[in-house]
Amino acid sequence: MIEFKGVHKWFKKLHVLNNIDLFVKKGEVVVVCGPSGSGKSTLIRTVNSLEPISEGILSVDGVNVSDSKTNINKLRTEVGFVFQQFNLYPHLNVLDNITLAPRKVKGIAKKEAEKFAMELLAKVGMENKKSSHPSQLSGGQQQRVAIARGLAMQPKIMLFDEPTSALDPEMIGEVLKVMKDLASGDITMMVVTHEMGFAREVADRVIFIDQGIIVEEASPEEFFNHPKSDRAQKFLKQVLTPMQSE
């Protein structure tokens, strides 16, 4: 579904992604983790070309993303993206946030789009907030709406860029639950997160990335119990026992 072949990315002189080779199967749930500044966000942002790659080949659903002839807008309709800061449209209410792209990009009739939006809102437990505006919702609620907004395009792939990092601790659970339900379906997911519990429970595979290099790539079982590299061991020690680390 998603294939990186020798992908590099530079921000000016900074080498953010270094020779990435990665294949994500259809329906697979891949968790990407690593220390901050490791390039994990950049990695998933390249998938829908929010960050164009500098070198290599990246194909998504059989389409070459870096080819200038590729209709990137069309590809993006098949790839949902959930941001750390939710990025709901503040001038629209919940229902309009969800139905805008299906209606205006895909040309789906308003009634039909709203019917599907209500199904999605029920799925994320937000059906009673359809007329609220984003500023009236808590962070966790906003993120659940943002997930529904992504799903409204019926994408084949969902990308999550640290979806719980901006949330208060008591709201993390409600968002993770929605993502967990989603992961049990047949959608392909790439998730950047520090929630190791989620990774352990839901991921089919964990990618550990450091300084733009994929250092480790393993099943959650293997990654958490027997990390091979020093860097992964050190990272896990820090995220799993944050109180004891310096």
Place this chain on the structure above:
Amino acid sequence: MSATQFDLSVVLHGKYAEWLYEGLITTLQLSSISCVLAFFLGLNIAIMRMTSFTPVRWFAQCYLEFFRNTPLIVQLFFWYFGSYQILPKPINDFLNQYNFEFVAAVIALTFYTSAFIAEDIRSGITAIPKEQMEASRSSGFSYLRSMHYIILPQAVRHTIPPLINQFLNLTKNSSMAMVIGVGELTYQARQIESQAFKSFEAFFAATFIYICISFSITILVTWYDKKVLNPLGKGTP
């Protein structure tokens, strides 16, 4: 003696009142037409000013510098007299049948005001976090459609207070159209003055009318902002 006494009734009844009324209508027409045109032109210039395509950006920049940095009165003369020399005779004849002074004034006021509005809207657009654009692009919207559905509706809200200013300025600036013979409010007040020597009364009435128009604009735009654009208002659709 009588000419020096303040007697407002002269301009409140009869033909002078009619003149003022005609002037008021012309001022309203001139301002409202220019206002709508200047807003949409300014919107486009603002977007052109922000595109990544360099020639378009430069064109917008030149447009802004040209129209912001020349006096309105010069621009009025330019469109009114200059166009006679540029345009072919048949077009001039055609325009002359249809109140060419008015058209020239609309053109001048529109271009002049659009330059200021464009800058206000541009600063409104830059105030919108770039993540809004990312979110909308991620859903498959093109750059221009993202502007249309996501960025501009928010940016215009940020732009309301400076826009009120521009609309007020436009209305007051429309008085300059008198120099090319547009029969707007100031022109009519001037006519009354020269016919009846009632300069104080005539300009007192004109001043009062201008204030009423300005207040109405402020109230109208503030109302629109609160009721229609404010996302937390009760009546939001």
